[in-house]
Amino acid sequence: MLGGALRRRVRWLPFGLSDAPLSRLLVGVAVVIVLAMIPMLDRNSSHISAFADTGYVMILAFGLNIIVGYTGLLALGFAAFFAIGSYTYAFLASPQYGVHLSFWPMLLVSAAVAAIFGLLLGAPTLRLRGDYLAIVTLGFGEIVPQVFQNLDKYTGGPDGIAGIDQPRLFGYAFGFNPTPYYYLYFVIIVICLVLLNNLRNSRVGRTWMAIREDELAAEHMGINTTSAKLLAFSLGSAFAGVAGVIYAAKLSTVSPSGFDFNTSVMILAAIVLGGMGNLIGVLFGSAIIGLLNFFVLPQSSNWAHSLGTALHMDFLQGVDLNAYRFMIYGIILVLVMLFRPEGLVPSAARRAELHAEQEAGAGIALQEQAEFGADIP
Amino acid sequence: MTDPVLSLHGVETFYGRIQALYKVSLEVREGEIVALIGGNGAGKTTTLRTISGLVKPAAGSVIFCGHSLTGVSPDAIVRLGVVHAPEGRRIFPRMTVLENLQLGAFARGDAAAIADDLQDVLALFPRLKERLAQKGGTLSGGEQQMLAIGRALMAKPKVLLLDEPSMGLSPIFVDTIFEVIADINKRGVPILLIEQNARKALQVASRCYVLETGSIVKEGPAAALLNDDAVRKAYLGED
Numbered sequence: 001m002l003g004g005a006l007r008r009r010v011r012w013l014p015f016g017l018s019d020a021p022l023s024r025l026l027v028g029v030a031v032v033i034v035l036a037m038i039p040m041l042d043r044n045s046s047h048i049s050a051f052a053d054t055g056y057v058m059i060l061a062f063g064l065n066i067i068v069g070y071t072g073l074l075a076l077g078f079a080a081f082f083a084i085g086s087y088t089y090a091f092l093a094s095p096q097y098g099v100h101l102s103f104w105p106m107l108l109v110s111a112a113v114a115a116i117f118g119l120l121l122g123a124p125t126l127r128l129r130g131d132y133l134a135i136v137t138l139g140f141g142e143i144v145p146q147v148f149q150n151l152d153k154y155t156g157g158p159d160g161i162a163g164i165d166q167p168r169l170f171g172y173a174f175g176f177n178p179t180p181y182y183y184l185y186f187v188i189i190v191i192c193l194v195l196l197n198n199l200r201n202s203r204v205g206r207t208w209m210a211i212r213e214d215e216l217a218a219e220h221m222g223i224n225t226t227s228a229k230l231l232a233f234s235l236g237s238a239f240a241g242v243a244g245v246i247y248a249a250k251l252s253t254v255s256p257s258g259f260d261f262n263t264s265v266m267i268l269a270a271i272v273l274g275g276m277g278n279l280i281g282v283l284f285g286s287a288i289i290g291l292l293n294f295f296v297l298p299q300s301s302n303w304a305h306s307l308g309t310a311l312h313m314d315f316l317q318g319v320d321l322n323a324y325r326f327m328i329y330g331i332i333l334v335l336v337m338l339f340r341p342e343g344l345v346p347s348a349a350r351r352a353e354l355h356a357e358q359e360a361g362a363g364i365a366l367q368e369q370a371e372f373g374a375d376i377p
Numbered sequence: 378m379t380d381p382v383l384s385l386h387g388v389e390t391f392y393g394r395i396q397a398l399y400k401v402s403l404e405v406r407e408g409e410i411v412a413l414i415g416g417n418g419a420g421k422t423t424t425l426r427t428i429s430g431l432v433k434p435a436a437g438s439v440i441f442c443g444h445s446l447t448g449v450s451p452d453a454i455v456r457l458g459v460v461h462a463p464e465g466r467r468i469f470p471r472m473t474v475l476e477n478l479q480l481g482a483f484a485r486g487d488a489a490a491i492a493d494d495l496q497d498v499l500a501l502f503p504r505l506k507e508r509l510a511q512k513g514g515t516l517s518g519g520e521q522q523m524l525a526i527g528r529a530l531m532a533k534p535k536v537l538l539l540d541e542p543s544m545g546l547s548p549i550f551v552d553t554i555f556e557v558i559a560d561i562n563k564r565g566v567p568i569l570l571i572e573q574n575a576r577k578a579l580q581v582a583s584r585c586y587v588l589e590t591g592s593i594v595k596e597g598p599a600a601a602l603l604n605d606d607a608v609r610k611a612y613l614g615e616d
Binding site: 203207210218219220221222224 | 429461470471
């Protein structure tokens with residue numbers, strides 16, 4: 001009885017959730033409740049801050065997943081759009097120019113500005129394919145932080161911009177307390193998930209996937225591939241813009257060093273690890289990379305230090321696992337590529353793609369056999 | 378005589394500095410199957426790509442039902458009803474047969490008519506009906522070609538451009554595909570057909586153009602070209 005009820009699909013839910021079986025929805029609701037309670041269970045604010053920062057990794061990964069995962073455009077240097085979002089907010093909500101626009105509308109303004117830069121980069125470069133596009137976007141990712149660093153008259157140079165306004169909601173000031181940022185990221189991630197789940201199954205989502213599968217064939221279907229790719233690029237960048245605003249507000253400061261190549265690599269690692277093109281995979285991948293980066297490595301360094309003090313082992317006190325961050329990403333990526341190239345939670349399409357040779361080979365062989373077999377008396 | 382559905386007038390197309398087509402003129406009339414034959418590199422595929430807007434002609438014009446297609450974007454040309462099934466099938470290998478067919482109707486907005494056309498296509502290709510949920514890439518070559526043609530039909534073509542539909546197929550499937558082509562034509566869709574298998578193409582076509590190094594060197598009723606000595610020698614492999 002219960003099993004049947006759990007498998008029944010829920011029809012009345014909005015936002016494209018209605019096709020999920022009840023059991024999966026219940027798991028989702030349980031996860032949401034547990035995650036929402038974390039700041040009440042764990043009162044250590046440095047932990048909450050690490051969990052909150054994981055939020056921006058997730059939003060960035062969602063954005064990059066539209067470009068790389070759905071549409072199949074290998075874009076590096078994604079941190080550039082994150083930087084553009086952050087600096088847009090910093091310019092318009094800090095003592096730098098004495099402009100103090102409200103945080104909430106700025107989420108949309110920065111998203112729009114990042115999207116426009118996505119278009120500006122996309123328009124001339126999207127006729128490039130594969131590795132060429134990767135190199136151009138890599139260059140863009142290097143140029144943007146350099147520009148913010150060198151235009152010190154306007155951007156504060158290497159020191160960046162400090163004293164950025166922090167959000168207020170109904171008179172409640174967020175300040176430097178990480179808990180409200182945690183909930184803000186939480187709400188925005190849920191909105192992103194609903195949005196992306198619908199987008200994936202929409203007409204636009206299908207055009208992206210058709211382009212990823214075979215761009216020429218997509219063109220033959222009457223898909224305007226240029227505008228579909230531009231849309232992917234600008235929409236993906238808009239996510240980075242939103243992430244940038246919250247990031248800048250939480251730190252209350254931005255500087256070029258926060259948007260270097262390492263950040264771009266981190267985001268790419270997150271979607272490769274989780275499984276490109278699969279929303280749940282990207283969610284897991286970015287959570288793992290974010291938590292590793294902001295929580296596990298710093299915390300385990302601290303544990304090593306305490307252990308060193310307790311055991312009088314001096315070498316443990318000097319351990320800084322943060323320094324090995326990229327070695328650890330590297331090892332993770334190599335292991336994933338070797339043992340699970342489709343990512344931890346692969347999209348069905350990716351899995352098929354990576355194992356296509358065996359499957360297609362077998363299918364065709366069987367079929368040929370059947371066709372010719374009929375001829376043999 | 379009524380105006381042709383599709384006509385090319387003095388079309389010249391370049392790839393960079395290399396000229397691929399020299400003053401190509403041809404027409405496809407209501408109810409016709411027109412074959413375009415020629416050797417490798419003669420410009421057959423380029424002719425189709427020029428019609429469907431994937432390459433822009435440097436000179437000449439392409440007229441479809443009174444509209445000039447020169448300068449029109451490829452997606453708008455598909456919406457007008459000029460549908461091109463590309464060489465090498467190019468189905469979406471990681472999508473299911475059904476998804477492939479649905480993408481074929483991408484340029485259309487009439488959901489009810491699309492559902493009807495899906496039934497028609499599946500009636501034409503019962504093999505596809507059995508494999509709706511299967512990934513395109515796991516189909517055999519012949520089935521993939523059926524899917525490619527079915528997908529093109531989903532766009533509700535007013536004229537269908539077929540590029541090498543029999544390429545790489547087993548002899549039985551070649552016959553099946555040509556029967557299907559004749560069948561589609563009987564339902565009222567004019568077809569411009571490129572084929573390496575010139576004999577088959579000439580048997581099914583009403584008229585034929587012969588393309589050599591970018592120029593049309595011969596044209597006429599298909600039956601006449603089947604008996605033309607030069608054509609027999611060059612394309613039908615006879616002495």
